[in-house]
Amino acid sequence: MLCDECGKREATFHYTEIINGVTTELHLCELCAKKRGFTLPAAFSLPDLLGGLVEPEQISPLETELICKNCGFTYSNFKNIGLLGCSQCYSSFHKMLEPLLKKIHGTSKHVGKFPGRRKKEKREKSSDVQLLREKLKDAVAREEFETAAKLRDKIKEIEKAK
Amino acid sequence: MELDDLVTKTSNWLKNKGPKSKLVLSSRIRLARNLENLSFPHWAKKKDLLKIAQRIRPVLKKDSHFKNGILVEMENLNSLDRDFLVERHLISPEYERKEGRFLIIGEGEVISIMVNEEDHLRIQVLESGLQLRDCWLLINQLDEALNEAIGFAFDADWGYLTACPTNLGTGMRASVMVHLPGLAITREIHKVLPALTKLGIVVRGFYGEGSEAKGNAFQISNGATLGKGEEEIVAHMESLMTQLIGYEETARKNLLSREKNSVENKVWRAYGILQNSRFLTSQESISLLSTLRLGIELSIINLEMDLINELDVLTLPAHIQKIIGKSLSPQERDRARAKLVRDRLKRGKNV
Numbered sequence: 001m002l003c004d005e006c007g008k009r010e011a012t013f014h015y016t017e018i019i020n021g022v023t024t025e026l027h028l029c030e031l032c033a034k035k036r037g038f039t040l041p042a043a044f045s046l047p048d049l050l051g052g053l054v055e056p057e058q059i060s061p062l063e064t065e066l067i068c069k070n071c072g073f074t075y076s077n078f079k080n081i082g083l084l085g086c087s088q089c090y091s092s093f094h095k096m097l098e099p100l101l102k103k104i105h106g107t108s109k110h111v112g113k114f115p116g117r118r119k120k121e122k123r124e125k126s127s128d129v130q131l132l133r134e135k136l137k138d139a140v141a142r143e144e145f146e147t148a149a150k151l152r153d154k155i156k157e158i159e160k161a162k
Numbered sequence: 163m164e165l166d167d168l169v170t171k172t173s174n175w176l177k178n179k180g181p182k183s184k185l186v187l188s189s190r191i192r193l194a195r196n197l198e199n200l201s202f203p204h205w206a207k208k209k210d211l212l213k214i215a216q217r218i219r220p221v222l223k224k225d226s227h228f229k230n231g232i233l234v235e236m237e238n239l240n241s242l243d244r245d246f247l248v249e250r251h252l253i254s255p256e257y258e259r260k261e262g263r264f265l266i267i268g269e270g271e272v273i274s275i276m277v278n279e280e281d282h283l284r285i286q287v288l289e290s291g292l293q294l295r296d297c298w299l300l301i302n303q304l305d306e307a308l309n310e311a312i313g314f315a316f317d318a319d320w321g322y323l324t325a326c327p328t329n330l331g332t333g334m335r336a337s338v339m340v341h342l343p344g345l346a347i348t349r350e351i352h353k354v355l356p357a358l359t360k361l362g363i364v365v366r367g368f369y370g371e372g373s374e375a376k377g378n379a380f381q382i383s384n385g386a387t388l389g390k391g392e393e394e395i396v397a398h399m400e401s402l403m404t405q406l407i408g409y410e411e412t413a414r415k416n417l418l419s420r421e422k423n424s425v426e427n428k429v430w431r432a433y434g435i436l437q438n439s440r441f442l443t444s445q446e447s448i449s450l451l452s453t454l455r456l457g458i459e460l461s462i463i464n465l466e467m468d469l470i471n472e473l474d475v476l477t478l479p480a481h482i483q484k485i486i487g488k489s490l491s492p493q494e495r496d497r498a499r500a501k502l503v504r505d506r507l508k509r510g511k512n513v
Contacts, residue, residue, distance in 0.1 A: 010492075012443070012492040014445055016367070017366070017367070018365075018366070018367050019364070019365075019366060030491075030492055070199055071201045071205060073201075073205055081204070082326060082327075083202065083204055083205075083280070083325045083326050084202065084325060084326075084327070085201055085202060085205040086199060086200060086201045086202055086205065087196055087197075087198055087199060087200075087315030087317075087323040088199055090317060090320060090323050090330075091317075097327060100327060101320070101327060101330065101388060104327060104328055104386070104388075105330070105331065105386040105387065105388035105389050106386060106389060107386075107388055107389030108319070108320070108388065108389075109319060109388070109389060110317070110318070110319060110320050110321030110322075110330075110331045110332075110388060110389075111331075111389060111390060111391050111394075112321055112322075112331055112332035112334070112390070112391045112392050113302075113332070113391065113392055114316070114318070115305075115306070115309045115314055115316050115322075116306060116309050116310055118316065118318070121318055138389070
């Protein structure tokens with residue numbers, strides 16, 4: 001088989017990517033594969049895809065000018081590459097990121113572990129009825145009824161205690 | 163230890179030891195972690211990257227997990243060694259060979275950390291078989307110790323803060339590599355994989371292979387990192403895998419009862435080709451080794467599984483070149499690969 005790119009040399013680099021059922025195939029010679037800059041390829045870029053998730057109409061021109069005071073990264077930088085500049089960017093662009101996180105993860109609340117000394121915060125947080133209600137709603141939406149029932153009981157328990 | 167010492171060593175994840183290791187090749191968990199307020203690697207200036215690396219390096223060097231470990235400065239790495247580490251699952255292909263980036267590998271290649279890849283730290287635990295829970299216990303303990311020394315960026319609402327918002331929250335990706343030839347040959351795979359996708363699971367072919375996922379190895383990992391706890395993700399993945407293994411076992415049983423002769427034929431032909439080839443492409447060897455693996459698991463052929471595990475990795479392009487000790491053209495590689503396979507099978511641990 002000849003190289004897809006130059007059509008001259010033998011293709012020795014065969015790449016097929018199936019991500020969730022979508023297949024992309026590429027057959028290149030070593031030279032063209034190198035030219036394309038990959039030893040093992042990334043056919044599409046996640047950041048690009050992410051940038052696409054940010055709906056342009058949601059952002060007024062003023063907001064695209066938003067800049068992180070800590071690192072100088074702008075919101076339009078983020079739209080272009082799908083990566084943030086530093087941990088502070090999350091508070092600098094909080095308002096815009098919240099809906100995006102819901103699109104990516106289906107929620108915008110961390111329920112995993114808290115690091116080291118902050119573990120106490122987590123315990124306080126987990127008794128937060130508001131949060132439990134949100135989780136309950138999610139569980140029902142996902143048809144995870146067993147989890148939903150447990151959450152419902154927990155909410156009842158906390159409310160009784162109050 | 164030095165990098166070249168790894169060539170002849172077998173990584174722990176290839177040792178075929180873990181539970182369900184007949185079908186589950188390996189389990190991996192990685193955590194994305196960052197330092198507070200410092201620019202993420204893609205945005206950091208060179209001097210900041212060096213500063214970050216300087217802050218992390220002594221902490222990792224001191225950590226007991228890396229006592230007999232290897233530290234690789236990425237800027238000193240040639241491209242063959244880079245490819246070698248990618249094949250070894252120790253770095254991502256995107257990891258740049260520039261200043262301020264280093265990789266540290268613990269004994270047996272179980273624990274490894276990439277510093278200044280997409281995030282300041284990418285911590286990985288890789289084990290053989292289905293051992294996500296053990297991977298989690300180990301990585302969690304390491305993560306807590308490192309947090310104590312370094313202090314990771316964290317927000318009570320959004321969890322661990324990562325360069326890419328797709329990793330936000332737990333910053334955790336738990337993945338399992340499974341060998342599913344039964345489902346692939348019976349074509350049941352086309353029903354199973356989309357169903358997994360609907361459950362928020364991401365599926366990829368292994369070694370970048372074809373629509374048939376050459377080698378029939380699939381990487382299965384959790385999708386979302388926010389809104390689910392780490393233990394929950396691990397438990398969810400493990401129960402899904404147990405189910406998936408059940409499907410694969412049924413598919414194999416069906417295959418044996420319906421097409422025993424044809425499967426036997428396939429296995430022995432694969433063995434024949436591997437024993438006699440003078441040229442063997444990487445794709446071909448992955449596919450034939452997968453057939454041989456199935457043959458061993460179905461007791462059609464009596465070979466040591468360790469041999470297949472070893473060959474799976476040793477026949478990859480960068481490994482071949484590291485063994486020969488120089489860079490080779492694709493044709494030279496195919497010849498060297500064929501010879502390596504012939505020799506190993508002959509020396510064979512076939513009982």
